[in-house]
Amino acid sequence: MTGTMNKKQIALLTIFVALLLDQVSKIYIKTHFQLGQEVVVFADWFKIHFTENNGMAWGFELGGKSGKLFLTLFRLVAVSGIVYWLWSSLKRNAHTMVIVAISLIFAGAIGNIIDSLFYGILFDTSLYNVATLFSDAPYGEFLYGKVVDMLYFPMWEGTLPSWLPVVGGNQFTFFNAIFNGADSFISIGVLLLFLFQKEAFPKE
Numbered sequence: 053m054t055g056t057m058n059k060k061q062i063a064l065l066t067i068f069v070a071l072l073l074d075q076v077s078k079i080y081i082k083t084h085f086q087l088g089q090e091v092v093v094f095a096d097w098f099k100i101h102f103t104e105n106n107g108m109a110w111g112f113e114l115g116g117k118s119g120k121l122f123l124t125l126f127r128l129v130a131v132s133g134i135v136y137w138l139w140s141s142l143k144r145n146a147h148t149m150v151i152v153a154i155s156l157i158f159a160g161a162i163g164n165i166i167d168s169l170f171y172g173i174l175f176d177t178s179l180y181n182v183a184t185l186f187s188d189a190p191y192g193e194f195l196y197g198k199v200v201d202m203l204y205f206p207m208w209e210g211t212l213p214s215w216l217p218v219v220g221g222n223q224f225t226f227f228n229a230i231f232n233g234a235d236s237f238i239s240i241g242v243l244l245l246f247l248f249q250k251e252a253f254p255k256e
């Protein structure tokens with residue numbers, strides 16, 4: 053019983069810290085950067101580049117307002133499934149790293165849901181403007197907030213060799229996705245599940 057309680061505490065602490073880091077970083081970016089503003093953190097391969105998206109992790113989007121609503125509702129349903137997964141894993145006293153992995157995935161999902169649910173009614177626009185928290189002129193509506201992204205790692209930028217089929221001669225950036233803390237926590241959680249898959253998905 054003591055072990056289970058310790059793992060519950062680990063799960064709660066993991067969720068709390070991950071959510072705090074995610075939301076503090078997003079609120080800082082929103083209240084200090086204009087949309088599209090960029091600063092170099094280290095050399096040219098780690099930058100903070102403020103962007104927003106209406107869609108899924110890594111900037112993928114579903115079309116229109118109805119697509120945005122569907123995605124937000126889908127996330128809420130998915131989170132319910134993750135809660136059950138975490139609860140059942142705690143109940144069967146799963147490996148600690150499995151608990152941490154599921155907690156990170158849950159925190160990441162909640163982090164982006166918070167953006168989608170509330171940012172549209174908490175902030176004014178970031179276009180040509182540094183946004184104000186608790187603005188009198190919010191940019192959107194409840195359920196239609198935009199997800200804040202800022203982590204950018206363009207490790208290599210250049211022109212692809214002309215001998216390559218189709219893409220030869222084109223400008224290319226590796227790695228050109230811009231993401232946030234919540235996306236990172238989800239990715240780390242998935243990686244941990246892969247590394248501890250036998251403990252996460254026991255045959256019995």
